[in-house]
Amino acid sequence: MRPILMKGHERPLTFLKYNRDGDLLFSCAKDHTPTVWFADNGERLGTYRGHNGAVWTCDVSRDSMRLLTGSADQTVKLWNVQTGTQLYTFTFGSPARSVEFAIGDKLAVITTDPFMELTSAIHVKRIAKDPTKQTEESVLVIKGPQGRINRAVWGPLNSTIISAGEDAVIRIWDSETGKLLRESDKESGHKKTITSLTKAADGSHFLSGSLDKSAKLWDTRTLTLIKTYGTERPVNAVTMSPLLDHVVLGGGQDASAVTTTDHRAGKFEAKFYDKILQEEIGGVKGHFGPINALAFNPDGKSFSSGGEDGYVRLHHFDPDYFNIKI
Amino acid sequence: MAIDKNEPSKLRWGELEEDDDLDFLLPPKEVTGPDENGIKKVIEYKFNEEGNKVKITTTTRVRKLAKARLSKRALERRNWEKFGDAVREDVGSRLTMVSTEEILLERPRAPGTKQEEMKVAGDSLAQLSKGGAVLMVCRTCGKKGDHWTSKCPYKDLAAPVETFVEKPATSEASAAAPGAGKGAYVPPSMRAGAERTTGSDMRRRNDENSVRVTNLSEDTREPDLHELFRPFGAVTRVYVAMDQKTGTSRGFGFVNFVNREDAQRAINKLNGYGYDNLILRVEWATPRTN
Numbered sequence: 061m062r063p064i065l066m067k068g069h070e071r072p073l074t075f076l077k078y079n080r081d082g083d084l085l086f087s088c089a090k091d092h093t094p095t096v097w098f099a100d101n102g103e104r105l106g107t108y109r110g111h112n113g114a115v116w117t118c119d120v121s122r123d124s125m126r127l128l129t130g131s132a133d134q135t136v137k138l139w140n141v142q143t144g145t146q147l148y149t150f151t152f153g154s155p156a157r158s159v160e161f162a163i164g165d166k167l168a169v170i171t172t173d174p175f176m177e178l179t180s181a182i183h184v185k186r187i188a189k190d191p192t193k194q195t196e197e198s199v200l201v202i203k204g205p206q207g208r209i210n211r212a213v214w215g216p217l218n219s220t221i222i223s224a225g226e227d228a229v230i231r232i233w234d235s236e237t238g239k240l241l242r243e244s245d246k247e248s249g250h251k252k253t254i255t256s257l258t259k260a261a262d263g264s265h266f267l268s269g270s271l272d273k274s275a276k277l278w279d280t281r282t283l284t285l286i287k288t289y290g291t292e293r294p295v296n297a298v299t300m301s302p303l304l305d306h307v308v309l310g311g312g313q314d315a316s317a318v319t320t321t322d323h324r325a326g327k328f329e330a331k332f333y334d335k336i337l338q339e340e341i342g343g344v345k346g347h348f349g350p351i352n353a354l355a356f357n358p359d360g361k362s363f364s365s366g367g368e369d370g371y372v373r374l375h376h377f378d379p380d381y382f383n384i385k386i
Numbered sequence: 387m388a389i390d391k392n393e394p395s396k397l398r399w400g401e402l403e404e405d406d407d408l409d410f411l412l413p414p415k416e417v418t419g420p421d422e423n424g425i426k427k428v429i430e431y432k433f434n435e436e437g438n439k440v441k442i443t444t445t446t447r448v449r450k451l452a453k454a455r456l457s458k459r460a461l462e463r464r465n466w467e468k469f470g471d472a473v474r475e476d477v478g479s480r481l482t483m484v485s486t487e488e489i490l491l492e493r494p495r496a497p498g499t500k501q502e503e504m505k506v507a508g509d510s511l512a513q514l515s516k517g518g519a520v521l522m523v524c525r526t527c528g529k530k531g532d533h534w535t536s537k538c539p540y541k542d543l544a545a546p547v548e549t550f551v552e553k554p555a556t557s558e559a560s561a562a563a564p565g566a567g568k569g570a571y572v573p574p575s576m577r578a579g580a581e582r583t584t585g586s587d588m589r590r591r592n593d594e595n596s597v598r599v600t601n602l603s604e605d606t607r608e609p610d611l612h613e614l615f616r617p618f619g620a621v622t623r624v625y626v627a628m629d630q631k632t633g634t635s636r637g638f639g640f641v642n643f644v645n646r647e648d649a650q651r652a653i654n655k656l657n658g659y660g661y662d663n664l665i666l667r668v669e670w671a672t673p674r675t676n
Contacts, residue, residue: 063485083460093471098464100456102482107470124463144469332491342491373485381491 061381063346064102064374068095073366075117076355079124084141085355085364086127087372090114094129096141099357099364102374106144110137117158121165126187128168130156136170138191147191153178158211161187162218167199169221169235171209180209182223184235202238205231211257213266215280222280224254224268232283242283249285250276255295261302261358269295275309277335289333296352303360304382305335310365312350330354330365341384346373400439412439423447595643596671597652602626603662604634614661615641619648640671 069089077086078099085099093107094115113133120127120141127139132155138148154175161168168187174180184200207226215222220241221233228251230244244250252272259266265286269275271294277287293311300307310330328351329343349368356363362376399413412431420426428444456464599611611624626639643649649670657668 061489062487063489064482065485066482068481081457081460083456083463095470097482104468104472104481105466106468106472109470124459142463142466142469329492340494342493344489344491346485346487346489375489384491 061375061378066097066102066372066374067370068104069370071370072368073353073370073372074115076353076364076366076372077118077120078355078357079120080122080358081124082358084124086118086120087366088115088118088129089370094118099362108139108144110146113155116156119160121161126165128159128161130159130170148194150185150196157208160213162214167218169212169214171212171223173208179203180205180207180225182209182212182221200235200238202233204240210255213257213259216263222257222266224257226253228252228254228270230254230268230278230283244283245285250274256298258298258300260300267298267300267307269298269309271295275307287335287338289338291331296350297354299354299356299363300335301356301360302358306341307333307335308354308363309333310351310354328367344375347371593642594672595646595649597641597643597649598638598669598671599641600638600667601664602635602637602639603664606635606662611639611641615652618652618655620644
């Protein structure tokens with residue numbers, strides 16, 4: 061396949077997200093301006109100007125009208141996707157690390173970093189249909205986990221919130237009361253910071269990637285460990301194919317290995333694994349730096365990866381990708 | 387030019403009788419659509435600067451990058467106006483480019499096979515141009531190593547950092563040459579003197595019995611060297627560096643002996659020997675003699 065290279069960001073990429081129809085790709089980077097691209101040919105549509113810090117995360121509503129972005133400037137902004145205008149700004153006491161719309165787009169879960177005296181927290185905010193009636197107040201605030209919470213997502217039917225972070229423990233919280241329902245098992249769970257989390261298309265299972273060079277597949281309701289995928293590199297980003305049983309991991313390079321391994325240009329790869337057999341299918345090379353973000357198009361026919369090198373690479377699969385057999 | 391009016395079908399367009407008032411007419415543009423290989427031909431006719439009719443044939447290969455079946459909403463979004471930094475997007479901004487390289491989903495190879503492949507490649511390279519350890523310079527790797535530029539294993543990549551040289555049969559998939567690069571950092575585990583497994587010792591020994599012969603005459607070829615060095619012992623390989631353009635010897639060559647003692651005797655006896663009106667210089671191929 062011939063990847064499409066998009067160099068719209070000057071700084072490393074942090075997050076990639078497709079909209080539900082799969083025609084728009086939103087990219088967030090450390091350069092303060094999230095960008096939206098057309099997902100078929102990589103043409104840039106626009107940028108959202110307004111943040112004053114690295115943008116760590118974003119999420120788009122189901123109708124692709126609203127965009128939520130979380131940034132290191134301690135704000136989360138709501139944008140009009142089409143025009144790029146800011147609709148609302150939520151301010152916090154610390155950088156926002158992860159945002160996600162709930163099913164129905166009426167609520168959003170936002171995580172904030174520990175900062176000075178503040179501990180990390182998970183906030184649930186109501187999103188009003190009419191931006192002028194938007195309020196700042198939180199429906200729920202959950203405090204507790206030590207260390208940064210890198211990602212928090214909604215569980216099935218918005219009844220739970222799943223969070224994962226620096227303490228390598230995955231937690232499931234009740235989204236109405238804020239009670240902790242489950243925690244991942246310390247023995248079988250991750251050993252180092254969990255950097256990324258992605259849900260399956262039907263929400264029944266999710267995948268977590270960690271700096272301990274592995275990614276694990278968990279059941280959403282019971283938090284039992286289903287599968288583990290091992291790599292040689294710390295995992296920075298994970299995604300799952302909505303069409304085939306494939307899992308993609310993207311990673312970086314251990315700092316200690318930088319001087320001893322041979323560093324060749326374009327060697328950072330996104331690794332594809334069979335979800336059920338846990339075996340590596342192959343890798344897609346091309347990035348010049350560690351891969352920080354991965355996203356699969358909802359139609360399953362293309363995926364994109366964002367790296368430390370500031371490039372977004374959009375790959376449309378060749379027909380023989382769909383015939384891969386182990 | 388006379389035109390046969392009885393056979394109008396044989397008329398060539400350039401010879402058409404040019405009526406004065408039809409001078410500005412050009413034959414219409416022809417487009418042969420993309421065929422099964424995706425080749426599209428467009429034939430256009432124009433007037434060039436001197437006012438002559440010219441025929442321009444453009445052959446393009448149309449390649450479909452993706453099949454986009456967009457929903458109605460998506461189609462609407464396609465027509466949205468650009469905003470933010472994209473407003474002043476000029477066509478030449480090259481923000482979005484299609485990669486020139488074809489990237490494949492590379493299937494992983496079992497670690498055993500990979501190393502064997504590399505070792506074989508390494509040795510065949512060694513045989514191809516043996517002995518020229520110091521003189522073989524690869525432009526891509528930028529270092530004097532065991533291969534020429536055209537044989538560089540990294541020729542499709544940007545110049546790699548100077549750490550990678552030989553492929554030892556160790557369990558590590560990658561290794562750094564002991565300071566072969568210009569001041570590349572070499573960690574303690576990989577410096578010279580660190581213990582390494584001796585996988586390819588057999589061949590290495592032979593390459594240490596390599597003798598370099600310089601100041602050869604133009605006409606000297608491999609059989610000559612072989613004849614000259616044969617009395618001292620079994621010779622596994624001879625090589626004379628040739629200038630491709632002129633077909634003459636570049637004045638130096640290498641001889642590999644089976645035994646080191648034979649090589650030593652050859653050096654002792656032949657260094658300074660007059661051969662075909664030149665005084666030969668015979669020495670060890672590698673600087674260190676151990």
